[in-house]
Amino acid sequence: MRVDGSKASAFDEAFDYVIVGSGAAGATAARVLADTGRSVAVLEEGPAVDPKEFSTEVFPSFQRMFRGQGGQVARGRAFIPVVQGRCLGGSTVINSAIVWRLPDDVWEPWKTEYGLGDALPLSELHKHWDLIEKELSIAETPPQVWGEFNRLMDVAKTNLRVSAAPIRRNVRDCRASARCLTGCPTSAKQSMLVTYLPYAEKKGAALLTCAKAEEIRWDGDRATAVSGTFEAPGRPRFTARARKAVLVAASAIQTPGLLARSGVDSPHLGEHFQAHPGCALMGIFPNKVGMWRGATQGYDADHHRRLGRFKIETIALPPEIVFARLPGAGKRWMRAMLETPYAAIWAVQMRAWAQGSVRERFFGTDIKFDLTPRDLVQMRRGLRFTAELFFAAGAKEVWPGIHGLPERIKPGEEWLLETAPADSRAYSMILSHLFGTARMSVRAADGVVGTDFAVHATRNLFVVDSSLFPTNTSVNPQHTIMGVAMHAANRISEAKL
Amino acid sequence: MNARSRAVIEALIPQGGQPPLPGAFESGFDDFYARFQNTALPSMRLGFRAALWAAAWLSPLLIGRVPPLSRLSSEDRERALEAMGASRSYHVRQLLLLLKAVISFHYGAHPAVRRALEFPS
Numbered sequence: 213m214r215v216d217g218s219k220a221s222a223f224d225e226a227f228d229y230v231i232v233g234s235g236a237a238g239a240t241a242a243r244v245l246a247d248t249g250r251s252v253a254v255l256e257e258g259p260a261v262d263p264k265e266f267s268t269e270v271f272p273s274f275q276r277m278f279r280g281q282g283g284q285v286a287r288g289r290a291f292i293p294v295v296q297g298r299c300l301g302g303s304t305v306i307n308s309a310i311v312w313r314l315p316d317d318v319w320e321p322w323k324t325e326y327g328l329g330d331a332l333p334l335s336e337l338h339k340h341w342d343l344i345e346k347e348l349s350i351a352e353t354p355p356q357v358w359g360e361f362n363r364l365m366d367v368a369k370t371n372l373r374v375s376a377a378p379i380r381r382n383v384r385d386c387r388a389s390a391r392c393l394t395g396c397p398t399s400a401k402q403s404m405l406v407t408y409l410p411y412a413e414k415k416g417a418a419l420l421t422c423a424k425a426e427e428i429r430w431d432g433d434r435a436t437a438v439s440g441t442f443e444a445p446g447r448p449r450f451t452a453r454a455r456k457a458v459l460v461a462a463s464a465i466q467t468p469g470l471l472a473r474s475g476v477d478s479p480h481l482g483e484h485f486q487a488h489p490g491c492a493l494m495g496i497f498p499n500k501v502g503m504w505r506g507a508t509q510g511y512d513a514d515h516h517r518r519l520g521r522f523k524i525e526t527i528a529l530p531p532e533i534v535f536a537r538l539p540g541a542g543k544r545w546m547r548a549m550l551e552t553p554y555a556a557i558w559a560v561q562m563r564a565w566a567q568g569s570v571r572e573r574f575f576g577t578d579i580k581f582d583l584t585p586r587d588l589v590q591m592r593r594g595l596r597f598t599a600e601l602f603f604a605a606g607a608k609e610v611w612p613g614i615h616g617l618p619e620r621i622k623p624g625e626e627w628l629l630e631t632a633p634a635d636s637r638a639y640s641m642i643l644s645h646l647f648g649t650a651r652m653s654v655r656a657a658d659g660v661v662g663t664d665f666a667v668h669a670t671r672n673l674f675v676v677d678s679s680l681f682p683t684n685t686s687v688n689p690q691h692t693i694m695g696v697a698m699h700a701a702n703r704i705s706e707a708k709l
Numbered sequence: 710m711n712a713r714s715r716a717v718i719e720a721l722i723p724q725g726g727q728p729p730l731p732g733a734f735e736s737g738f739d740d741f742y743a744r745f746q747n748t749a750l751p752s753m754r755l756g757f758r759a760a761l762w763a764a765a766w767l768s769p770l771l772i773g774r775v776p777p778l779s780r781l782s783s784e785d786r787e788r789a790l791e792a793m794g795a796s797r798s799y800h801v802r803q804l805l806l807l808l809k810a811v812i813s814f815h816y817g818a819h820p821a822v823r824r825a826l827e828f829p830s
């Protein structure tokens with residue numbers, strides 16, 4: 213069943229499980245719970261967008277499918293865009309389909325320092341990842357769809373002898389259109405929109421779209437319903453009553469706000485916000501690269517992932533996004549635009565030490581995040597390594613786009629990147645991997661969510677997204693999020709509620 | 710859009726600036742601007758206006774000229790906007806970035822521009 217909140221009137225129905233959020237976490241939980249034969253409702257604030265309507269243009273795509281029309285930012289010394297999907301399928305609709313299992317070295321402290329080894333057992337997670345990988349056709353990106361900008365990293369890998377490889381992605385028959393950011397027009401990308409949500413719907417789940425959950429209602433320590441408003445004119449109210457449980461999967465940015473609005477009180481709520489800041493360089497090659505043909509993100513270098521805390525990824529971005537960061541104004545800016553066919557963009561994705569916060573304020577969600585001095589050192593090392601990769605692949609120039617550095621760097625000048633300012637305001641970064649704002653803990657005093665995924669001191673209000681992660685993951689998170697959500701949903705379905 | 714703001718946009722993407730790329734207005738920026746005004750979030754609209762204002766009134770000061778930007782020669786307009794990008798003030802740099810970002814929403818999607826870049830149709 214579908215309820216389109218852009219047209220619906222008031223709604224009040226009961227379900228066994230009510231899930232808030234339809235992204236990686238919510239859809240995976242829905243997929244598991246729908247299999248139990250119980251009734252499930254998924255509430256999604258954004259619209260359901262038919263893949264046939266995906267546009268190659270960024271502005272309408274941002275307006276329709278991105279939170280804050282793509283303008284959400286974290287405040288700190290610098291403003292850093294925080295990019296998220298706001299549509300049926302959540303950020304999986306606009307992501308690049310990169311799949312990484314949570315590395316052992318990241319999980320180990322979850323067990324030893326945070327005591328979560330039994331709550332998030334790695335062996336169980338691996339079983340879930342096996343299943344997800346089968347269901348979402350996850351495989352290494354084949355050379356036929358690399359395109360030149362991915363192939364060049366393969367060249368760099370060979371020349372520099374570093375650890376790098378084609379990325380494993382959740383795609384089926386990827387057509388190498390490099391359009392993942394604005395939605396996959398052929399549904400090759402196995403996002404939640406075209407996989408687990410239709411699966412759950414077929415099994416009877418109700419999908420409510422344009423339906424913003426505003427509050428969780430209580431009877432003592434039991435969550436009994438989720439209420440909110442539809443987007444239709446007049447903002448009709450909806451209530452989804454929960455006979456068994458409410459699962460919150462609204463993302464590490466929206467989950468803490470919903471919990472706070474619903475009376476959950478913990479000094480850890482909205483704190484410990486962690487991320488993987490991304491910062492890109494552009495390499496200019498003597499021959500055409502054609503960034504807009506190839507798997508959007510098809511190759512990465514994990515050489516420094518563990519000790520250096522960064523990974524380098526290829527990425528194709530639409531001209532609209534590329535242009536904004538090109539140097540110059542007027543004729544010089546336009547000349548730079550004409551050089552983009554020769555450009556590849558490779559980005560550092562860093563496992564930051566920094567911890568920020570997420571709070572609901574009267575003007576909206578207030579995200580605070582500042583890189584630590586240690587992070588800035590690692591970031592600059594990552595940028596230098598990226599430049600080294602570019603030159604090893606044959607680039608004639610690298611454009612750093614960093615205030616205080618030359619606009620163009622030549623081979624042999626990679627070291628300049630390590631002299632870039634130790635000030636986050638000099639860089640253009642983004643955040644799209646988000647964690648930790650309702651973290652799991654054994655003791656109520658140390659976090660928001662218990663080891664049974666229920667918010668401490670509540671019986672049946674569960675958090676199943678990356679808000680509960682005690683740390684960032686050092687790798688692209690959707691697979692970890694799905695594995696954890698699958699594990700959580702299995703446990704919840706077995707619990708006596 | 711008033712004449713001063715138009716001068717800013719025109720200076721950023723001038724007509725005949727770099728053939729075969731069209732100028733901003735030649736490529737239909739007015740239509741995009743109307744759409745932007747009608748559909749963008751208030752915070753974005755406000756940010757864009759602030760950025761236009763800063764480019765018109767502050768950027769000439771950065772190269773020792775009297776504002777507004779529309780009074781300057783086309784070379785000085787470009788120099789003034791470039792000075793915003795190189796400014797020591799983070800906020801000034803961010804305002805130029807915002808201007809370029811919003812204009813790019815339109816310009817980077819324009820068929821003639823995409824053709825020039827061999828963006829697959």
Ligand SMILES: Cc1cc2nc3c(=O)[nH]c(=O)nc-3n(C[C@H](O)[C@H](O)[C@H](O)COP(=O)(O)OP(=O)(O)OC[C@H]3O[C@@H](n4cnc5c(N)ncnc54)[C@H](O)[C@@H]3O)c2cc1C
Binds near residue numbers: 295303646
């Ligand atoms: C551009 C981009 C590229 C990325 N690329 C990759 C990649 O290649 N590989 C990877 O592993 N990760 C990638 N990520 C990250 C990954 O997509 C996310 O980490 C993951 O989708 C998060 O899952 P989630 O369920 O927590 O949140 P989301 O997938 O963001 O879903 C949350 C959903 O909840 C909805 N919601 C929020 N509040 C409410 C409310 N009050 N009521 C109702 N609904 C609500 C939101 O609208 C949203 O649809 C990318 C992210 C972005 C933005």
Ligand code: SF4
Binds near residue numbers: 387395
């Ligand atoms: S590269 Fe293109 S075809 Fe492949 S998954 Fe992304 S949008 Fe779909």
